[in-house]
Amino acid sequence: MQSLSSMCKKLGRSSRLFVELAPSISFSTSCYFCSQKKKNNSYQEVNQNRYSNLIHSIVSTRISSQTPESLLQEDELLYGPVSKCKTQEQGSGPKVAQNTILLLNPEKRNGSNTITDSIPLKIPLQKNKIPSVTRILQQTMTEKQILILERWKHRMILELGEDGFAKYTSDIFLQGKHFHEVLEAMLSSPEQLKELDEKTISSGYVASVQHVLKDISGVRALESAVHHETLKYLGLMDCVAEYRGKLCVIDWKTSEKPKPFIRNTFDNPLQVVAYVGAINHDANYNFEVQCGLIVVAYKDGSPAHTHFMDSDLCSQYWSKWLLRLEKYTEKEKNQTTENPK
Template identity: 60%
Template sequence: MKPFLAICRLLRKLNGFSVKPSSLVTFSTSSYLGGQKKKSSYEAVDEAKYSRLVRSVLSKASAQTPESLFKEDEILYGPVSKHKAPEQEQQVRVPQNWFPLFNEERNVKPHTSASSGPLKIPLQRNVIPSVTRILQQTMTPEQRSFLEKWKQRMVLELGEDGFAEYTSNIFLQGKQFHETLENILSLEENFKGREEHLQCGFIKSVQHILNEISDVQALESAVHHKALKYVGLLDCVAEYQGKLCVIDWKTSEKPKPFIRSTYDNPLQVVAYIGAVNHDAHYSFQVRCGLIVVAYKDGSPAHPHFMDEELCSKYWAKWLLRLEEYTEKQKVQKLD
């Protein structure tokens, strides 16, 4: 320690500076002790400049907001593709001219007994549009495109004449199916014991549905909604599992286990329900609907029951289609 202090005093005399001895001096046996220590690259950094840079970055980071982060992401990676839930993609439309589906002034149960025979009011041909026409004239572009592609595919497979024959046979099968059901459900003919009907695949398909139907009130009967100005010809009004329904019979070559597979059929059913409830020819009120999809191969038909809540939802959609049809007619008259 004495030699080290002597050296310090000597250096102070020669150069005019002082070196304070450390309170703790350690010695190492490392081979680097005798050599000059190599400078690290970090020692050459301007510490003042670096500290200002750090403070600048930290101050900016603290001022970041979700909006500024989204803007930076958009610049770096492009705009964000925003996908909304299906029910939020389109704004919910509300009918401008609301009319109630149900008629609270009427009883649910019919005043007259079905023993007098179901109603069969003939359809009067006039200028009032039918439910079928309104739905056809207000199909969405997607529906039109689907039908057009289906027609093109069928024409390609069958040819023009073959496609015409195919559509004619489909229409004939549907007509015969409805006529047979009308005979079965009317009081003129008892379904039990009439095995010849079971030879028809469509009738075999709906047999389990027929067993659930009772108290038929109307068959192939016309309806007229005077307030909303449309007419229609419903298939059947009867009780299904104890609930009075407007029943619509459909045929299909493909299975339709879900109501969404029936396209505009629910709108057709609620249009008939609304007309029945406000048509003076009918003394009762209907609050439910039923779509029955029958199959030619005889496989069990799919029944799609529509309760009051579901009917009310489709009624709002029907009113929108009715308004759309009215607007189109006004535009055509102006043209």
């Protein structure tokens, strides 16, 4: 057996041989490949200008983020130019009512605005084809409002059952009716108050508004009908009186849940301004109203929340009311066209 040292010596000699022969082998190999026929390279067929532009765009995108202008150019390249009608729709502001009827009436403002009769007006409501404020608001609710109402109804039916829910809604209606009767009697004549049931007078709703009644004076109308002669709608107001020296349309509301903010009253502000506008354009009323008041009374007798609406706030809600009125008119027109008599 050969020793380890002798094997290493032989390996060293063979390594030197490989190093010495390497140049000749490399030369012969290179000559061999040079003698071969060149194969076509697929990269050589690529459009070099377009390829360089592609590389430049990739590298530049990594360095700097895209701008809205570059995104718009890419969208136009891929999908075509943006439609002009869509651009106008996206850039349009809030919808404006086509009606230009004012909330106030300058003619009444310049006329008599003092109390001529100590007895409040109480004009009966004449039912005809003219839509009521309540109907207009109900028929023009948003999808969100309808969904909220349907969810509430579904939840109450699950809790109370069909018959229980029917009784609940009936009781709510009767409580509201009795509450309005008490307020009408308290604001008109004590004699009518004596005719009411003691249980009704001492209800939590009545106790809830006691601090509000102290600020009310100069009652002009109670449970009185109003008709906007130009816009063609009518309604039944709860009260027109002075609240802390400001003549207001007053709307009494009942609730089992607190409503400390005016946004909690949903469409009630629209109802109030609809009555304000109607009074100012109804010949039965010789005075002008510029303000509104929403009073939310509570069943447990806790102090009612008052939401005063000055002339500026009423003007804002008046614009919204005009939009709802136009929506109702358009809806009725479409139904008439689809179902002619």
